[in-house]
Amino acid sequence: xxxxxxxxxxxxxxxxxxxxxxxxxxxxxxxxxxxxxxxxxxxxxxxxxxxxxxxxxxxxxxxxxxxxxxxxxxxxxxxxxxxxxxxxxxxxxxxxxxxxxxxxxxxxxxxxxxxxxxxxxxxxxxxxxxxxxxxxxxxxxxxxxxxxxxxxxxxxxxxxxxxxxxxxxxxxxxxxxxxxxxxxxxxxxxxxxxxxxxxxxxxxxxxxxxxxxxxxxxxxxxxxxxxxxxxxxxxxxxxxxxxxxxxxxxxxxxxxxxxxxxxxxxxxxxxxxxxxxxxxxxxxxxxxxxxxxxxxxxxxxxxxxxxxxxxxxxxxxxxxxxxxxxxxxxxxxxxxxxxxxxxxxxxxxxxxxxxxxxxxxxxxxxxxxxxxxxxxxxxxxxxxxxxxxxxxxxxxxx
Numbered sequence: 001x002x003x004x005x006x007x008x009x010x011x012x013x014x015x016x017x018x019x020x021x022x023x024x025x026x027x028x029x030x031x032x033x034x035x036x037x038x039x040x041x042x043x044x045x046x047x048x049x050x051x052x053x054x055x056x057x058x059x060x061x062x063x064x065x066x067x068x069x070x071x072x073x074x075x076x077x078x079x080x081x082x083x084x085x086x087x088x089x090x091x092x093x094x095x096x097x098x099x100x101x102x103x104x105x106x107x108x109x110x111x112x113x114x115x116x117x118x119x120x121x122x123x124x125x126x127x128x129x130x131x132x133x134x135x136x137x138x139x140x141x142x143x144x145x146x147x148x149x150x151x152x153x154x155x156x157x158x159x160x161x162x163x164x165x166x167x168x169x170x171x172x173x174x175x176x177x178x179x180x181x182x183x184x185x186x187x188x189x190x191x192x193x194x195x196x197x198x199x200x201x202x203x204x205x206x207x208x209x210x211x212x213x214x215x216x217x218x219x220x221x222x223x224x225x226x227x228x229x230x231x232x233x234x235x236x237x238x239x240x241x242x243x244x245x246x247x248x249x250x251x252x253x254x255x256x257x258x259x260x261x262x263x264x265x266x267x268x269x270x271x272x273x274x275x276x277x278x279x280x281x282x283x284x285x286x287x288x289x290x291x292x293x294x295x296x297x298x299x300x301x302x303x304x305x306x307x308x309x310x311x312x313x314x315x316x317x318x319x320x321x322x323x324x325x326x327x328x329x330x331x332x333x334x335x336x337x338x339x340x341x342x343x344x345x346x347x348x349x350x351x352x353x354x355x356x357x358x359x360x361x362x363x364x365x366x367x368x369x370x371x372x373x374x375x376x377x378x379x380x381x382x383x384x385x386x387x388x389x390x391x392x393x394x395x396x397x398x
Contacts, residue, residue: 001326001329001330001333001345001348001349001350001387002348002349002350003345003347003348003349004038004349005035005038005039005302005349006038006039006042007349008300008302008349008351008383008384009039009042009258009300010297010300010383012297012298013258013297013298013299013300014250014254014258014259014295014298014299015246015250015258015259015261015291015295015298015299015300016039016044016258016259016260016261016300016302017261017262017263017268017288017299017300017301017302018032018035018260018261018262018268018302018304018386019262019263019264019265019267019268019269019301019302019303019304019386020262020263020264020265020304021264021265021303021304021305021306021371021372021373021374022264022306022309022312022369022370022371022372023264023370024311024312024369024370024371025306025309025311025312025388025390026085026086026087026311027309027346027347027388027390028087028304028388029085029086029087029088029091030087030090031347031386031388032087032091032260032262033087033090033091033094035260036091036260037094039258039260040098040108043257043258044257044258044259044260045106045107045108045109045253045256045257045258045259046108046109046110046111046249046253046256046257046258046259046260047091047095047108047109047110047111047259047260047261047262048111048112048113048245048246048249048259048260048261048262049082049088049110049111049112049113049261049262049263050080050082050112050113050114050242050262050263050264050267051077051078051079051080051082051112051113051114052078052079052080052112052114052115052116052210053111053112053113053114053115053206053210053245054112054116054128054206054207054210055076055077055078055079055112055116056077056078056110056111056112057077057203057206058072058073058076058077059073059077059078059092059110059112060109060110060111061073062077062092062096063092063095063096063099063107063108063109063110064099064104064107064108064109064110066096070089070092070093070096073092074088074089074092078112079112079114079116080114080118092110095108095110105256109253109256111245111249111259112245113242113245113246113249113261113263113287114238114241114242114245114263115210115213115214115217115238115241115242115245116210116214117214117217117238119158119231119234119235119277120155120158120159121153121154121155121157121158122152122153122157122158122214122217122218122221123149123152123153123214124146124149124151124152124153124214125146125152125174125178125210125211125212125214125215126142126146126149127207128207128208128210128211128214129142129174129177129178129181129207129208129211130142131204131207131208132178132181132182132185132204132207132208132211133181135185135192135196135200135203135204135207136181136184136185136188136192136204138181138184140177142174142177144170145170145173145174145177146170146174147165147170151165152165152218157218157221158218158221158234161221161222161223161224161230164218164221164222165218165222166215166217166218166219166220166221166222167219167222171215171218171219171222174215175212175215175216175219178208178211178212178215179212181208182205182208182209182212185201185204185205185208189201192204202252205248206248209244209245209248213241213244216237216241217234217237217238217241220233220234220237221234227280228280228281228282231277231278231280231282232280232282232283232284233284235273235275235282235284236284236285239267239273239284239285239286239287239290240287240290242263242267242287243287243288243290243291246261246287246291247291247294247295250295263287264372265303265304265372265378266286266372267286267287267288268286268287268288268301268303269286269288269289269301269303269378269381269382270286270288270289270292270301270381270382271289271377271378271380271381272284272285272289272377273285273286273289275372288301300383301381301382301383301384302349302382302383302384302385302386303352303374303378303379303382303384303385303386304385304386304388305322305323305326305374305385305386305387305388306323306371306387306388306390307323307326307327307330307387307388307389307390308327308389308390309371309390310390311390312365312369312371313365313366313369314363314365314371314390315363317361318359318361320358320359321358321359321360321361321373321374322355322358322359322360322361322373322374322375322379323361323373323374323387324358324361325355325356325358326348326350326355326385326387327387327389329348329350329387330345330346330347330348330387330389331389333345333348346388346389346390347386347387347388347389348386348387349384349385349386349387350384350385350387351383351384352379352380352382352383352384352385355379355385357376360373360374360375361373361374
């Protein structure tokens with residue numbers, strides 16, 4: 001077991017995926033920050049988090065140029081409540097500090113790679129389409145086609161296909177217009193970039209891609225099929241949009257250096273993702289599975305694993321589970337260290353091949369708590385596993 005992440009980055013890797021089995025254990029964010037700081041010293045120049053890509057543009061403006069304030073970008077630049085996480089705040093502040101005085105090529109970049117959706121809601125595409133329209137200098141009025149934004153954002157529009165705007169008479173027209181706007185953006189790229197900048201053109205493309213993605217997502221919500229299949233397709237659609245964003249981010253960053261992507265394991269794993277939600281068994285190909293099939297050895301996966309966790313109410317894992325095996329390795333490393341104080345190892349990285357077959361962890365968590373335990377298919381498809389025995393974690397670079 002090691003804490004040197006550089007030892008787990010294949011030479012061909014351009015996109016290193018670091019997963020977490022839950023969003024509710026803060027130690028993962030803290031350790032991620034330390035690992036990214038280490039990777040920044042070894043050629044990585046960007047990080048992508050599981051948050052809306054368009055909103056995250058404001059975070060990148062702050063970390064690269066100092067635009068806005070830390071408080072503002074934490075409240076407006078993150079979605080899914082991730083701006084409230086202290087580890088994310090420390091990451092953004094550290095990236096801004098790191099970039100001070102460095103050249104454009106040396107600066108670290110911040111990206112979101114998620115779509116602006118939740119499992120039970122998705123907003124109107126208005127702001128994204130209007131941004132692209134204004135950048136192209138066109139005179140288009142979407143008001144009649146879009147209607148009130150609440151029609152799109154209410155939960156019924158996703159949960160009930162009969163209430164979905166994706167099946168309305170206006171929806172096909174909006175998708176056609178969005179596609180035409182994106183086509184025009186490429187058609188006029190030389191002219192537009194000369195008049196503005198390549199960065200401005202990318203920003204317009206990001207908005208239009210998000211708008212078109214939302215229209216496709218709402219179309220999926222309107223499908224009159226068996227409910228488990230319908231929700232599986234919605235989850236799959238979100239991950240397909242994530243994959244599109246990751247590939248786009250790599251296209252932007254490929255000349256500067258590799259990218260660390262951090263998200264839940266279910267969005268990054270190479271094997272089929274599964275989840276039980278509201279009594280439905282869902283399965284789909286994650287963003288990681290899609291990207292891995294296209295990038296091959298340029299994509300690497302470190303899956304996240306958790307031992308004890310006060311935040312989740314997880315006790316010591318059964319010794320016969322995958323987590324139990326990894327927990328013993330942490331304990332052995334701690335005993336081998338100098339004393340049992342705060343410097344004792346509380347986490348470590350292990351190659352997936354070194355983890356023997358074991359049982360799946362089965363603890364029952366309280367209401368509102370979730371943890372996706374390790375399973376053999378996930379381990380078989382990962383390059384390594386990050387295991388944490390959750391405890392107070394200090395971050396040396398903050």
